[in-house]
Amino acid sequence: MRTMKLGRSALEVPVVAVGCMRMKSLEKKEAETFVQTALEEGANFFDHADIYGDGASEEIFSDAIHMNSTVREHIILQSKCGIRKGMFDFSKEHILNSVDGILKRLKTDYLDTLLLHRPDALVEPEEVAEAFDILESTGKVRHFGVSNQKPMQIQLLQKFVKQPIVANQLQLSITNSNMISNGINVNMENESAIDRDGSVLDFCRLNDITIQPWSPFQYGFFEGVFLGNEKFPELNQAIDEIAVNYEVSNTTIAIAWLLRHPAKMQPVIGTMNVNRLKDCIKASKVLLTREEWYSIYRAAGNILP
Template sequence: MKTIKLGASLLEVPNIAVGCMRMSSLDKVQAERFVQTALELGANFFDHADIYGGGASEEIFADAIQMNSDIREKMILQSKCGIRKGMFDFSKEHILNSVDGILKRLKTDYLDVLLLHRPDTLVEPEEVAEAFEQLESSGKVRHFGVSNQNPMQIQLLQKFVKQSLVVNQLQLSITNATMISNGMNVNMENASAVNRDGSVLDFCRLNDITIQPWSPFQYGFFEGVFLGNNEKFPELNKKIDEIAVKYGVSNTTIVVAWLLRHPAKMQPVIGTMNMDRLKDCAEASDIVLTREEWYAIYQAAGNILP
């Protein structure tokens, strides 16, 4: 599997991340097989969060692989914190307690990457800086990032946090591509010109922040998948299937390849727990769509060019 540098760090990671949100739906045997398959594919970057399965996803992951120092060094572990019931919380106390809980559930001494999960409007960036400093100096976290944040929110944190924020995990798919479409409809009056995220795509590229697209197969906000949905997305599925036949791969592979074709060097987070589907996703690492194919898929989803 191809690799990229994670943000401005020296950390070399596969260009596809394995999302573990649904890990709690597997039993120990299923989870062990899934993780082993991912490692065999070279997909050794695993994305967690303290809220996934109420923490159960992290526990099942660690138990399934019988976490020990040898296997730990074969993988890159990322987790997220900051979401609590009814609120978001970036307080120093919550961040530190959350990381201790994550490490305990994952049965490891450190995280390769910690992300702040959703923007906390009551954030005190000085507290975040203190938490990050303590986590780094203690060796509990090696790299830091954010999730679902716009450029100004990142800049506010970065003003106080001395560590580089190397990741921004954002919703992005062929049908949820506003961060791409508003950059191609500058100074236009159509709906695609509306800048809803502060040009976050360009900002991340300018500041060496790796975008990790989440829900790459979803349309709307978890409304469903567009792949195979010929009722809502007939033209898109027709075009994806056509290109999949050309490359001799599945339609799943082409969807991931569409994201990887963008020069921002993104790292899509694949949330499937199906091993065959994971293999299809991994195949995308070696496929480079032509410019014509990329734009054809983009427009088949209903995205417009001015």
């Protein structure tokens, strides 16, 4: 699979990340087959979080991949922490304890990347900085990032944290594309012109922070997928026609649409279906034309001023 640099780091990663949130739903043999297929396809970047399956997804993954030192050398592991039941927690103590738990479940000595999962209103950046320093100096985490954060939150964190923020995981899909739309509809009096995220797309590009789109097939907030959905007839027609031209599936085109953006994003796919996994990975070989990209954008109901 095609690769890219993750943020300002020297870490070379596949352009498509394998999300492991739903791994708890797989039986042992299914999990082994899924992980092995990903590796065979060059998809060796696995995205986790301590809350996925209450930690079970990380345990299932490490068993499925038969984790050992040799295996660890050939994969890239990312996990997230900071979500607790009924609250968010970026305290030093919670971050350190969470990472220890993650490492134990993944059966590894280190994470390639740790992301802070959702903004904590009570965050004290000085504590985060202390936690990051300890994790880096002890070799438990090599790179750091955030998830679902807007520019000012990242800037506040970066004021105290010396490590570069290499990634920001954000919800983005063809149907959830306000971070793109508000940049197109500048100074317009319409819904698409509303900036809900502080121009996070441009901010990340300016600061070499890799955007990792999550839920790339979802519309709304986990309301369902737009592919093959009767609620989006024009969008599906546009995607299907382009898919025929490239001799790939509609799944491939949906990911290719994200990869076509010059921000050099790394979509995080959440499927546990081996065939859909392969279709997602094929997107790394598809380069949509400008005309095709905009035709899909407009077919989703997005307007051009």
